[in-house]
Each structure stands twice: as structure tokens, then as C-alpha cells.
Amino acid sequence: MAGRYPKEFREDVVRVARDRGPGETLEQIANDFGVHPVTLSKWLRQADIDDGIKPGVTRDDAAELREARRRIRRLEQENEVLRRAAAYLSQANLPKRFYPLVRDLASSGVPAEVSLQVLELGRSPYYRWLARPVTDSELAEAYLANAIFDAHRDDPEFGYRFLFDEVNDAGHVVSERTVWRICSDNGWWSVFGKKKSRKRGPVGTPAHDDLVRRDFTAPGPNQLWLTDLTEHRTLEGKLYLCAIKDVWSNRIVGYSISDRMESKIAVDAVNSAVARRAIEGLEVAGCRVHSDRGSQFRSRKLQQTLWRHQLVGSMGQVGSAGDNAAMESFFALLQKNVLNRRRWETRDELRLAIVAWIERTYHRRRRQHRLGRLTPIEYELIMSKAADQAA
Numbered sequence: 001m002a003g004r005y006p007k008e009f010r011e012d013v014v015r016v017a018r019d020r021g022p023g024e025t026l027e028q029i030a031n032d033f034g035v036h037p038v039t040l041s042k043w044l045r046q047a048d049i050d051d052g053i054k055p056g057v058t059r060d061d062a063a064e065l066r067e068a069r070r071r072i073r074r075l076e077q078e079n080e081v082l083r084r085a086a087a088y089l090s091q092a093n094l095p096k097r098f099y100p101l102v103r104d105l106a107s108s109g110v111p112a113e114v115s116l117q118v119l120e121l122g123r124s125p126y127y128r129w130l131a132r133p134v135t136d137s138e139l140a141e142a143y144l145a146n147a148i149f150d151a152h153r154d155d156p157e158f159g160y161r162f163l164f165d166e167v168n169d170a171g172h173v174v175s176e177r178t179v180w181r182i183c184s185d186n187g188w189w190s191v192f193g194k195k196k197s198r199k200r201g202p203v204g205t206p207a208h209d210d211l212v213r214r215d216f217t218a219p220g221p222n223q224l225w226l227t228d229l230t231e232h233r234t235l236e237g238k239l240y241l242c243a244i245k246d247v248w249s250n251r252i253v254g255y256s257i258s259d260r261m262e263s264k265i266a267v268d269a270v271n272s273a274v275a276r277r278a279i280e281g282l283e284v285a286g287c288r289v290h291s292d293r294g295s296q297f298r299s300r301k302l303q304q305t306l307w308r309h310q311l312v313g314s315m316g317q318v319g320s321a322g323d324n325a326a327m328e329s330f331f332a333l334l335q336k337n338v339l340n341r342r343r344w345e346t347r348d349e350l351r352l353a354i355v356a357w358i359e360r361t362y363h364r365r366r367r368q369h370r371l372g373r374l375t376p377i378e379y380e381l382i383m384s385k386a387a388d389q390a391a
Contacts (some may be wrong), residue, residue: 004279005035005275005276005279006254006268006271006272006275006276008256008257008268008272009272009276010043012351012355013029013035013040014043014044014047015348016029016352016356017029017040017043017044018044018047019352026040026041026044032360032364033359033360034359034363034377074114077110077114078118080105081110081114081118081119082118084101084104084105085098085118085119098119098121099121099126099129099130101115101119102115102116102119102121102126103130112126141182144167144172144174144178144182145182145186147166147167147170147172148163148167148179148182148183148188149186149188151163151166151167152183152188156190157190158190159189159190160176160179160180160183160188160189161176163179163183163188164176164179164180167179208313208314208315209314209315210290210314210316210317210323211288211290211312211314212224212288212290212316212323214322214323214325216247216325216326217247218247218248219248221246221249221282221380222246222248222277222284222287223286223287223288224246224247224248224287224288224290225244225245225246225247225253225287225288225289225290225311226244226245226247226290226291226324226326227242227243227244227245227266227269227270227289227290227291227297227327228242228243228291228292228324228327228328228331229241229242229261229265229266229294229296230243230331230334230335231261232335232339232344232350233344234344234345234346234347234349234350235343235344235345235346236345236346236347237259237347238259238261239257239258239259239350239351240257240258240259240260240265241256241257241354242255242257242258242265242266242268242269242296243255243269243327243330243331243358244269244270244272244273244289245326245327245330247326249371249376249380250330250368250370250371250376250379251363251376251379251380252330252358252362252363252376253273253276253277254269254270254271254272254273254274254275254276255269255272255358256268256269256272257351257354257355259347261296262296263295263296263299263301264301265296266291266296266297266299266302267299267301267302267305270289270305270306270309270311271305274309284309284310284311285309285310285311286310286311286312287311288312288313288314289306289311289312289313289314290314290315290324291313291314291316291324292315292316292323292324293315293316293318297313297315298315333362334354334357334358337357337361338353338354338357363375363376363377364377
């Protein structure tokens with residue numbers, strides 16, 4: 001199913017269409033950006049409505065109406081959860097466990113996420129319980145914990161190493177590390193030893209392994225994406241660009257431009273690439289997304305975005321530009337052909353120049369030796385047709 005064009009891409013195309021020169025038609029601009037002329041006309045008409053030039057329902061009004069309807073539906077569901085929970089707790093013969101109530105509400109049409117949030121219950125524990133209320137490993141660990149507690153109660157001087165010997169003599173086949181973990185979780189320490197502190201700091205997002213190893217090749221689309229950030233000064237301040245390149249065709253499948261270097265710019269670029277490929281009917285699940293170890297690419301928001309789209313993260317080593325050399329070469333072209341050509345007065349002026357160069361020149365006019373003297377768009381069209389004929 002075809003998806004929606006990214007909002008940032010639509011706004012850029014509308015700006016280019018509004019600023020078109022004399023003799024340049026909408027059909028030419030639509031072809032340059034790979035959209036249908038009717039689609040571009042709709043975008044222009046909606047933009048006129050949003051700017052107050054023409055009467056009609058703006059995007060913000062439509063979004064507010066949808067949000068209001070969603071909130072009303074959510075409040076109705078929350079009221080139903082509270083009503084059913086009150087009735088559930090009033091029955092003294094039932095155990096006061098909320099997981100069965102959440103399951104019953106889900107079967108009656110109230111999403112489990114709503115019930116869990118209203119009742120302040122964890123999502124992951126509920127779904128684990130739903131799949132299997134008591135697992136074999138949990139039951140075995142409960143028996144082991146009882147044996148460790150009995151040994152600790154009989155001899156409070158024993159540390160976890162002595163407790164390990166006791167439970168193994170009792171017939172439990174277990175590692176010393178497991179005994180230490182159970183003792184640590186329950187605070188069962190020797191009366192002569194110093195109790196371990198349970199204070200723990202926040203755990204940062206770990207970096208991904210390098211799944212590319214400087215092999216910047218791919219046998220097909222959406223198997224390896226490269227991404228990176230660049231910046232350039234204007235008289236208004238800096239402008240930042242995050243781009244994503246598919247190494248199969250060297251096409252920039254997604255990008256995001258902002259005046260702030262935050263994790264949102266990387267998240268928007270990934271969402272833009274996924275939306276662009278969805279419009280073309282291509283699957284992105286399993287694609288490796290390779291980057292450097294910048295904070296924007298190690299953020300939790302980006303990791304959640306990769307997980308939601310079933311993408312696999314990959315990162316080069318610290319301070320090694322060669323680990324992402326194929327992406328650096330694109331930015332070098334952008335620097336030489338756009339950024340360093342002149343002084344830029346405003347961010348908006350530089351933004352339009354970057355978008356126009358990527359969509360018009362780099363994608364559709366700049367032939368590349370690695371692609372057999374074809375442009376990225378030509379290469380994808382030819383190779384996609386060949387794959388369809390072979391199938």
C-alpha cells in the first residue's frame with residue numbers, strides 16, 4: 001500500500017513551485033521531484049488554504065478535530081475501565097488481580113494499553129503474563145529461591161558462595177552467578193559482610209556493533225542505508241542536514257533539515273526514508289542503518305524509531321571517518337556544489353538550494369560511474385524492471 005509523502009518534503013516542493021521562474025511550469029517541477037502534477041496542484045491548493053489565501057479547512061483545523069475525537073474516545077475508554085475496575089474489586093470472592101480484568105476489557109473493545117495506563121500497570125509484564133501466567137523457569141527459580149532462603153535462615157553468616165554450595169548439595173543444579181543474583185535481588189547477605197548498595201544510575205543507550213566493516217555494497221534496495229549529519233553557516237545562523245543514502249543506488253532516500261542539531265533531526269530523516277520507500281511499495285524491514293557514534297544516532301528516540309520500523313542499527317568506531325566514507329563522499333559533493341558556492345543570507349534560502357540540488361541534480365542529472373553512467377533514479381527504474389521481468 002502506498003504511503004504519504006513526508007511533510008518536510010511536501011513543504012519543500014511547494015516552496016520551489018511558488019518560487020518558480022518565468023516559463024517554468026508545474027509539470028516540470030513535479031517531474032523534477034518525482035511527484036504527479038495533480039498531487040502538486042493539491043499541495044499548492046492546501047498550502048493556500050493553510051496560509052489564508054483561499055477559504056477552506058486548514059491542516060491544523062483538521063488535525064485538531066481528529067485529536068479532539070481521539071481524546072473523546074480515549075476518555076470514554078478510561079471511564080469504562082474505571083467503572084469495570086470498581087465493580088471487579090467489589091466482588092470479595094475474586095482475587096484482586098487486574099491482569100484478567102485488562103484481558104476482559106480488551107475482548108470488549110477497550111485497548112489493553114488504555115487499561116494498563118489507567119490502572120498504572122506495566123505493559124511488558126502484562127503481555128508476558130498473558131502469554132504464560134507462570135513459566136517453567138519462573139517456577140524453577142521460585143523453588144531455588146526457597147532453598148536459598150532456607151539455607152540463609154539456618155546460617156545467616158553464610159555468604160552467597162556458601163549458599164551456592166548448600167543448594168547444590170540439596171540437588172539444585174545452578175551456577176554461582178545465579179545464586180548471587182537471587183541473593184542480590186532479595187538482600188540476603190552474610191551478617192558479617194557489607195550490604196551491597198541498591199542505588200543504580202541511569203543506564204545509557206549502548207552503541208551498535210559495526211555491521212558494515214567498510215563494505216559499502218548491497219545486492220538490492222533497502223539492505224544498507226548510510227546516514228550522517230552536516231552543518232553550514234548562514235547569516236541567520238547554522239543549518240543542519242541529516243541525510244540517508246541507500247548504497248544500492250546511491251539515492252538519498254530520506255533527509256531532514258533543521259536549525260537545531262537534536263535527535264529529532266535523525267528521527268525525522270529515518271521516518272522520511274521509510275515513508276518514501278513505502279510510497280514505492282518497497283519493504284524496509286531488516287535494513288541496516290549505519291552511522292557514526294554521534295549523540296543524535298545514539299539517542300533513545302532514534303533507537304525506538306529503528307525498532308518500530310524493524311531496522312537494524314550499525315555504528316562505526318569512534319574517530320574513524322573511514323567507517324562511513326561512502327556517506328562522507330556525498331557530503332563532500334554537497335559542500336562543493338552547493339554550500340561553498342556563495343554566501344547564504346537566510347536558512348530558508350540555503351534549505352531550498354539543498355533540496356533542489358538533491359532532488360533535481362543529484363538524483364536525476366548527475367550520472368555516476370559506479371552505476372554504469374546512470375543517475376540514481378534511472379538505475380533504480382532499470383534494475384526494478386529487470387527484477388520484475390526475472391520474477
